[in-house]
Amino acid sequence: MLSDIDFAARYRQHLDASGRQPKPVSAWDARAAELGAKPLGGSYANAFVSRLDLSDCHTLLDVGCGPGTIGLLLCDRMEHVYGLDHSPAMLEQLVRRAAELGADNVTSIRRAWEEPWHDVPRCDIVVASRAGLVDDLDDALAKLNAHARRRVYMTQLAGGHFLDPEIDALLERPGIGLPDHIYALNLLHARGIYATLDYIETPSRLAGAESADAFVQRATRILGELSNEEASRLAAWYARDPERGRRGGASMRWAMLGWESPGS
Numbered sequence: 001m002l003s004d005i006d007f008a009a010r011y012r013q014h015l016d017a018s019g020r021q022p023k024p025v026s027a028w029d030a031r032a033a034e035l036g037a038k039p040l041g042g043s044y045a046n047a048f049v050s051r052l053d054l055s056d057c058h059t060l061l062d063v064g065c066g067p068g069t070i071g072l073l074l075c076d077r078m079e080h081v082y083g084l085d086h087s088p089a090m091l092e093q094l095v096r097r098a099a100e101l102g103a104d105n106v107t108s109i110r111r112a113w114e115e116p117w118h119d120v121p122r123c124d125i126v127v128a129s130r131a132g133l134v135d136d137l138d139d140a141l142a143k144l145n146a147h148a149r150r151r152v153y154m155t156q157l158a159g160g161h162f163l164d165p166e167i168d169a170l171l172e173r174p175g176i177g178l179p180d181h182i183y184a185l186n187l188l189h190a191r192g193i194y195a196t197l198d199y200i201e202t203p204s205r206l207a208g209a210e211s212a213d214a215f216v217q218r219a220t221r222i223l224g225e226l227s228n229e230e231a232s233r234l235a236a237w238y239a240r241d242p243e244r245g246r247r248g249g250a251s252m253r254w255a256m257l258g259w260e261s262p263g264s
């Protein structure tokens with residue numbers, strides 16, 4: 001029976017087997033200025049916000065808020081927005097960008113998923129956008145539920161890959177992929193919560209290169225140093241089908257889960 005399956009344990013096993021190393025705070029700090037320099041909005045963030053039911057919601061908690069990708073898009077529709085993140089540099093970007101918008105209703109909370117959240121405010125709506133690759137998904141869902149008065153929305157990887165698996169294979173990093181949204185759906189189901197499910201597609205992070213050389217440069221910037229062998233494989237892959245190469249292979253798919261808070 002489905003109820004015999006311990007999805008919390010299966011998720012942890014999958015994460016371990018994927019070989020993923022947790023990203024330290026310093027790695028997120030290092031990306032904060034670049035992410036904070038991007039204009040607010042964009043296709044992913046707009047798609048996320050357009051799927052929210054904000055009725056009767058006046059306060060919002062944005063978990064893993066980064067530079068305020070979602071929270072800042074909503075601060076003019078909320079009485080108060082709280083952005084929670086473990087990266088001080090991301091929170092600096094959130095606060096700087098809120099000031100630029102003239103928003104005085106945004107508060108930053110320096111906190112990790114793994115720490116106690118006793119003093120984190122309970123809000124009408126809680127979102128966790130592209131920030132759910134946690135060590136303990138069951139605990140993360142419990143925290144989201146405990147802090148939501150009305151609704152929760154979360155995006156998780158669909159398919160378990162940040163890049164086209166074909167490109168991962170070229171780089172000899174095929175692996176089994178990361179755990180995706182199916183675990184969260186099942187963990188919610190086990191709590192009697194029937195989440196809605198929708199998908200947001202975004203261009204590959206490797207999209208936009210106009211030549212094989214530019215493609216290799218982009219891949220190096222995003223993936224880190226590549227061996228000569230890896231670089232020439234990527235260049236050959238691009239040259240075989242430049243149109244697909246310009247798209248950076250398959251687009252990324254995020255699963256968006258939404259549900260009524262069990263406490264609502």
Ligand SMILES: C[S@@+](CC[C@H](N)C(=O)[O-])C[C@H]1O[C@@H](n2cnc3c(N)ncnc32)[C@H](O)[C@@H]1O
Nearest residue numbers: 028064065066069085086087112113129130131
């Ligand atoms: C991919 S970014 C997403 C940012 C934003 N929500 C978005 O959709 O653009 C992931 C964010 O989660 C934060 N994060 C990662 N692990 C975390 C943890 N264990 N506790 C709290 N925040 C974490 C990172 O610092 C980063 O700002």
